[in-house]
Amino acid sequence: MKAVRAALGLALGAFAGVLPGAAPGVRPVADGGARVSLRNLPAQDCYRIHGAFDAAGTRAQVWRVLTDYDHLAGVVAGLRSSRILATQPGGVEVEQVLDGRFLLFRKALALTLWVREMPYGSLRFREAGGPFRRYSGAWTLSPRPGGG
Numbered sequence: 001m002k003a004v005r006a007a008l009g010l011a012l013g014a015f016a017g018v019l020p021g022a023a024p025g026v027r028p029v030a031d032g033g034a035r036v037s038l039r040n041l042p043a044q045d046c047y048r049i050h051g052a053f054d055a056a057g058t059r060a061q062v063w064r065v066l067t068d069y070d071h072l073a074g075v076v077a078g079l080r081s082s083r084i085l086a087t088q089p090g091g092v093e094v095e096q097v098l099d100g101r102f103l104l105f106r107k108a109l110a111l112t113l114w115v116r117e118m119p120y121g122s123l124r125f126r127e128a129g130g131p132f133r134r135y136s137g138a139w140t141l142s143p144r145p146g147g148g
Contacts, residue, residue, distance in 0.1 A: 034051060034052070034053040035051065035052045035053065036049065036050070036051045037049070037050045037051075046133075046134065049137075054144055059120050059141055059143075060120065062141055063119065063120050063141065066123060066139055066141075067092075067117060067123070069082050069083065069084050069092065069094045069115075070082065070083050070084055072096070078098055078099045078101075079096060079097070079098055079099070080097040080098065080099050080108060081095075081096065081097045082094060082095070082096045082097075083095050085112065090116060091114055091115055091116045091117065092114075092115045092117065093112065093113070093114055093115075093128060094112070094113045094115055095110070095111070095112050095113075096110075096111050096112075096113060097109070097110050097111075098110075098111065109130070109131055110130060110131075111127055111129070111130035111131075111132075111135070112127070112128045112129035112130060113125045113126065113127060113128060114126055114127075114128045120141065121140070121141060122138055122139060122140045122141065123138060123139040124136075124137075124138045125137055125138070125139075
């Protein structure tokens with residue numbers, strides 16, 4: 001179970017590790033450090049992970065960074081590669097390889113994700129193939145309180 005927890009933490013860490021400064025016009029916010037929580041749900045035999053971070057930039061700029069799947073490895077910590085496998089009405093199939101680390105051990109975690117895009121609002125994803133029984137989540141773009 002510890003390995004599963006570490007893998008899930010790593011997966012979220014890769015997503016929460018977006019380095020907005022690597023994209024033109026998008027930069028980290030001084031008080032916008034990643035906030036991550038992990039909750040064990042034994043009755044559902046799963047973990048729930050919630051993460052958030054702040055980035056300064058327009059909604060369009062942030063959207064371009066998050067949906068530039070073929071170049072995400074350049075801006076997401078722990079992501080070895082990311083590429084579009086197929087584009088269909090309503091979504092994109094993306095293959096990603098994460099750099100999994102636990103103590104002294106490293107292992108590549110390969111995932112295929114189905115991503116449904118709601119332009120400039122949210123991305124919903126679910127695993128279409130990979131090491132997890134179930135892996136799904138969402139990115140939601142929302143303005144910071146007080147603007148930005």
